[in-house]
Amino acid sequence: MNSPTKKRIVLKIGSNTLTRETNHISRGKIEDIARQIEALKESYEFIVVSSGAIAAAKQFVNLESNGKEIYVKQALASIGQLHLMRIYQENFRELGLLISQCLLSYSDFKSNTSKENIVNTINILLENEYIPIINENDTVATDEIKFGDNDKLAAMTAALLKADLLIIATNTNGIYTKASLQSEQPETIKEVIGFESLIQEVADGKSSHGTGGMKSKVDAVEIASKAGIETWIVNGLKENFIVEAVKNTSAFTTIKPKNL
Numbered sequence: 001m002n003s004p005t006k007k008r009i010v011l012k013i014g015s016n017t018l019t020r021e022t023n024h025i026s027r028g029k030i031e032d033i034a035r036q037i038e039a040l041k042e043s044y045e046f047i048v049v050s051s052g053a054i055a056a057a058k059q060f061v062n063l064e065s066n067g068k069e070i071y072v073k074q075a076l077a078s079i080g081q082l083h084l085m086r087i088y089q090e091n092f093r094e095l096g097l098l099i100s101q102c103l104l105s106y107s108d109f110k111s112n113t114s115k116e117n118i119v120n121t122i123n124i125l126l127e128n129e130y131i132p133i134i135n136e137n138d139t140v141a142t143d144e145i146k147f148g149d150n151d152k153l154a155a156m157t158a159a160l161l162k163a164d165l166l167i168i169a170t171n172t173n174g175i176y177t178k179a180s181l182q183s184e185q186p187e188t189i190k191e192v193i194g195f196e197s198l199i200q201e202v203a204d205g206k207s208s209h210g211t212g213g214m215k216s217k218v219d220a221v222e223i224a225s226k227a228g229i230e231t232w233i234v235n236g237l238k239e240n241f242i243v244e245a246v247k248n249t250s251a252f253t254t255i256k257p258k259n260l
Ligand code: GLU
Pocket: 014, 015, 050, 051, 052, 053, 054, 055, 077, 135, 136, 138, 144, 145, 148, 149, 150, 211
């Protein structure tokens, strides 16, 4: 059951945010996320969808690929997931926040039994004030490794868990207008109603948006919108990006579903 008093937020943090666009996981960024979740916890409950397993592993190991790049990435994800969760746990615990790990794949969203299990587990975690941290189960699936960086997984999770809001952290101040990109003075689109309007706006936009680029953001927004969920695309590289968006004091894009 959703909390009667708290809004449920699914927060998607991609590898580019977690590494602050470097080659290693940024403890500072994870600390920044923990601090914000702590600051907002009276009114919001968070489900975090986090990539970064492969990036974490690359700090420690170098596996030969011999042309089997995707398998190597899966192996790196398996090695790095523990390091990633350790870094989350160390930083969240400092602030008294409890975390748990859930590894999911797209196929889990096709089976009614799996879906029921996901919902029941995550609801119990949230009721007990644990913050579920979800990543793709990269041993059994490669969808998000190949394309997407967990954008779609986050939207599917938001729909299944009846979230009130999906926040996708990326490396730009939301979506920029086509005209402003052409003139190289990016200007954020504040609000669009319906994902169809977003498609029109970004059809040939050229800003960079993580490994999935803009396409996986649009796919994610479509899934969330169809489930009646609002999506915010925010700049995860900025300090305090969640709190600033909640207070509406930063530039970000809101995509409202048509039926709200
Ligand atoms: N599940 C992968 C990871 O956590 C996603 C890889 C990515 O696209 O960054 O590393």
